[in-house]
Amino acid sequence: MDDIRHIDAHRSDDVVAGTGIAAGDRDGARSVEEGAPGRELARDAALDAARATLLDLGWRRTTLTEVARRAGISRMSIYRAWPDRETLLGDLLTREAAGLLGVLRDEDTGRAAATPARIAADLRALLGALRANELFSRVLQLDPEIVLPYLFQRRGRTQDLIAELLGTEIADGQRAGVVRRGEPIALARAVLLTAHGFALSASTMIDADVDQACLDDALERAVVGLLAPTDTAGRSGR
Structure with a gap:
């Protein structure tokens, strides 16, 4: 991950000592440090620029300097808000995932209690949305090493965002008596672990005999089996 932690700082005669930031960058551009709502607008502009840069160049060639240039934000502001590329990437991916999860939360509004089958279907839909998302697809295509630490x-x-959503659904189903007993967050993380392989490695298992739909069906069955109440109360407890 050393390449992710690297900060690209082009040296010049007017670089502010010890910062890697050109003195001329301190003025004449929007600052992420401005007060709200200007600060949020500048932050969104920086994340939008980071997203566009990653899609264009891949993460290895994305620098904070290039992000600042595209966003029209001073390099000093970029470095203050994100001291390294890894921090910026984390915020970018979190924002992207939150947008996808927001759609599922909106769809859950007013629905009946979550059953294992519904939770499995929601997870299937989420993984499908992740596969279709151009940012996540680009990361896995060009820079798969980014996900290894996670x-x-x-x-x-x-x-954590996905586990929180799953945990809420699981707790809801437990109150209705349709999901097995157990700590909701533990069950949610178990479901998430089950989903990891389907999310990241499904393409390696697809061929003339098995397509994506077959794997998605298998994932749903596995999640239903994990969450369905058991016949023996002692076995379904914590």
Whole structure:
């Protein structure tokens, strides 16, 4: 991940000592540090610029300097808001995932209690939306190493957002008596672990014998089996 942590700072004679920021960048551009709502507008502009840059160049060639240029924001402001590229990427992916999850939350409004089948269907729809999303697809196509830390070292905010949504649905189903007993967040994370392979490696399992729909059907059955109430109360408890 060293390449992700790297900050591109082009050196010149008028660079402010110790900052990697050209003195001329301190004025004449919008600042992410401005007060709201200007600050939020500048932040959104920076994230929009980062998204466009990643789609155009891939993450390896995306620099904070290029993001600042595209956003019309001073480099000093970019470095203050995001000290390194990894932080910026985290905020960008979180915003993208939150938008996709927002659609599912809106669809859940006013619906009946979540059953294992509905939770499985919602997860299937979410994974389909992630596969269709141009930003996530671009990351997996050009820079798959970006996701490795979130599979082997730590959870990311995107994973926590999905687990939170699943946990809410699971708790709702438990109150209605249609989802097995257990700590909702633990069950949600188990579902998320089940989904990881389908989200990231499904393409390696698709061929003339198995298509995406077959795998999605299998995922739904696996999630239903994980969440369905068991016959023995002791086995379904924590």
